[in-house]
Amino acid sequence: MxxxxxxxxxxxxxxxxxxxxxxxxxxxxxxxxxxxxxxxLMGGAATIRSALDAGLVDELTLHLAPVMLGSGTPLFTGGTPRSLVQRAVIPTKTVTHLTYDVA
Structure with a gap:
């Protein structure tokens, strides 16, 4: 298509x-x-971390899949500390969807 x-x-x-x-x-x-x-805004850890640091994110949704990749860019290291307030958790067999308000 x-x-x-x-x-x-x-x-x-x-x-x-x-x-x-x-x-x-x-x-x-x-x-x-x-x-x-x-x-x-969708992207990898570097893009999302930049948006968080710039104060551009008011809601953060993560899709957590239990797969060990062995490497990658951490999302929650360095940068400006932010408080996350959990709004929703939706578990499935293959992924857990987590939604937070960014304070």
């Missing part, structure tokens, strides 16, 4: 600018459609 209806915006001036642009687009679409829209 080819996705031809997507409207891409590339931001090369950093994560805060990319999130600001996404928020502007979501607000405009929300006004036009009459329904609230969220900005979702």
């Amino acid at each position: 080819r996705l031809t209806e997507l409207d891409w915006t590339f931001v090369t001036t950093g994560l805060p600018d990319a999130v600001a642009a996404a928020r502007e687009r979501a607000e405009a679409a929300s006004s036009a459609g009459g329904k609230d829209l969220d900005v979702v």
Whole structure:
């Protein structure tokens, strides 16, 4: 399936600018459609850690799968300490979905 209806915006001036642009687009679409829209940031540990450090994250959802990879980039080391308030835990046979509010 080819996705031809997507409207891409590339931001090369950093994560805060990319999130600001996404928020502007979501607000405009929300006004036009009459329904609230969220900005979702997806990525690896380095991207998410940068967003947390910049104060750009208000909700964090982690999908924890019990697979030993042997290496990787830790999400919760270094950076600015943040308090996480657990909002939801949804366990399944293969993954546990954890949702936190970022304080």
